[in-house]
Amino acid sequence: MTNRSVPLSTPAADAVAAATGEPLIVLTGVNKHFGDLHVLRDIDLTVAKGEVVVVLGPSGSGKSTLCRAINRLETYESGSITIDGMPLPEEGAALARLRADVGMVFQAFNLFAHKTILQNVTLGPIKVRGRSKAQAEKRAIELLTRVGVEQQAHKYPAQLSGGQQQRVAIARSLAMEPKAMLFDEPTSALDPEMINEVLDVMGQLAQEGMTMIVVTHEMGFARRAADRVIFMSDGQVLEQAPPEEFFNHPTTERAKDFLGKILTH
Amino acid sequence: MNALFSQFDLWSAFWMTIKLTVIGAIGSLILGTLVAVLRLSPVRMLRAAGTAYVTVFRNTPLTLIVFACSLVLWQTLGITLANDHSRDFFTVNNFRLALVALIVYHASFVCEALRSGVNTIPLGQAEAARSIGLTFTQSLREVVLPQAFRGAVTPLGNTLIALTKNTTVVMTIGVAELAYQLARINEFRSDLLNLAFAVMAMLFVILTVPVGIFLNTFSKRLAVKR
Ligand SMILES: Nc1ncnc2c1ncn2[C@@H]1O[C@H](COP(=O)(O)OP(=O)(O)OP(=O)(O)O)[C@@H](O)[C@H]1O
Ligand SMILES: [Mg+2]
Numbered sequence: 001m002t003n004r005s006v007p008l009s010t011p012a013a014d015a016v017a018a019a020t021g022e023p024l025i026v027l028t029g030v031n032k033h034f035g036d037l038h039v040l041r042d043i044d045l046t047v048a049k050g051e052v053v054v055v056l057g058p059s060g061s062g063k064s065t066l067c068r069a070i071n072r073l074e075t076y077e078s079g080s081i082t083i084d085g086m087p088l089p090e091e092g093a094a095l096a097r098l099r100a101d102v103g104m105v106f107q108a109f110n111l112f113a114h115k116t117i118l119q120n121v122t123l124g125p126i127k128v129r130g131r132s133k134a135q136a137e138k139r140a141i142e143l144l145t146r147v148g149v150e151q152q153a154h155k156y157p158a159q160l161s162g163g164q165q166q167r168v169a170i171a172r173s174l175a176m177e178p179k180a181m182l183f184d185e186p187t188s189a190l191d192p193e194m195i196n197e198v199l200d201v202m203g204q205l206a207q208e209g210m211t212m213i214v215v216t217h218e219m220g221f222a223r224r225a226a227d228r229v230i231f232m233s234d235g236q237v238l239e240q241a242p243p244e245e246f247f248n249h250p251t252t253e254r255a256k257d258f259l260g261k262i263l264t265h
Numbered sequence: 266m267n268a269l270f271s272q273f274d275l276w277s278a279f280w281m282t283i284k285l286t287v288i289g290a291i292g293s294l295i296l297g298t299l300v301a302v303l304r305l306s307p308v309r310m311l312r313a314a315g316t317a318y319v320t321v322f323r324n325t326p327l328t329l330i331v332f333a334c335s336l337v338l339w340q341t342l343g344i345t346l347a348n349d350h351s352r353d354f355f356t357v358n359n360f361r362l363a364l365v366a367l368i369v370y371h372a373s374f375v376c377e378a379l380r381s382g383v384n385t386i387p388l389g390q391a392e393a394a395r396s397i398g399l400t401f402t403q404s405l406r407e408v409v410l411p412q413a414f415r416g417a418v419t420p421l422g423n424t425l426i427a428l429t430k431n432t433t434v435v436m437t438i439g440v441a442e443l444a445y446q447l448a449r450i451n452e453f454r455s456d457l458l459n460l461a462f463a464v465m466a467m468l469f470v471i472l473t474v475p476v477g478i479f480l481n482t483f484s485k486r487l488a489v490k491r
Contacts, residue, residue, distance in 0.1 A: 112390060
């Protein structure tokens, strides 16, 4: 379905194909409350260029909040988050620009319902990056072809299957030529037979060297694609390790408990 | 019937009603959208200003607003909306004051209709817009408002119909629209009154029924499929 011989991401991103060790996303001492609930507790996390980090953890442990804080969809009270050395501005146009450097893929796809697939993918490049319509459409068609939905370019999101919509959502993010991509349970809303078509696209991106933070319950994907697994519980990062090490030798009781529940069914 | 139309200038009264409706609709759509943007803004002061606007103008009787425009704006504060020296100063000035009143009043309903439209939009739409780097105004213009208008077709249409009928209120400051003529007929030719009522009703039906038919046929088609 997806064409594996052609790269999904831009040449610039290919240049950093292997994890270089150079930090791209850096969180230091990040704290966040929802009222009395301490959702992020002193989070320190560094993601290197080209690294693929899978975030695991029980429901309510703060995985979504972590992603959303990195993209500043959520504010935080203390600590700092930098992208490629630049701190995220508070609000306004500067934040909007920086936010475009980090793609976000949502569980619910969130394609713009009143726009065609093609318009969904070209909106950001035209409005934010100042591309011409022709340029943006050419690139959009390329991306849609890579994720295998170019036939649907002139349809509306509601006319597509969930798996197709999510692949369009990935193409929409890629069209911004982001430095990194965040995925918040991208396959959780999908029928089982559509999960793999989305995971395939993500796996391909990972291979091409995209920096990725992926919240998922797909352990197969974590084993195959992740450089590192992070285990969160109650707003803290409890463990981080390469996938094989984490799955075979979890150190904390919480992680053992979590893996026991997930892997037995 | 002939006496009715020859003695009273019903056609220009009808034309006046149409002008009040059309200009009033366009004006209140624009102003109402601006107020809705205030109410959606992330800035607290702007939100408060929008809320205050709606609270004041939605809860004040239109008659009062029309009088206020005439008495306060013009006769007390001396604000004129037409050239003082022109011969038709009173006609033009009253017409414009009437429009101000109609627009200011109905904008509050447009704003609330739009907000109900915004409530039909999942939060994820605005988040996706922000996440691809659109600014607040860009995401309003490109993502939120277009969907809000489609989701608000029915309440917006209802506001338009109400506006059409509410134009009759401005006869109180001497704008010669249909209700103004009806009052004159009552005064000078009360024998024609029954006929006049029927004709007036017909003319309003001609204006409002097509809007209703449009709403019934298109509100589903315009709605955003999710
Ligand atoms: N907007 C909000 N207001 C108040 N509480 C919130 C809000 N969003 C999340 N929470 C709470 O914060 C905690 C962490 O939420 P978060 O969505 O980050 O968890 P998660 O790890 O992504 O869980 P899941 O696996 O269910 O998606 C939860 O207890 C949740 O109820
Ligand atoms: Mg979550």
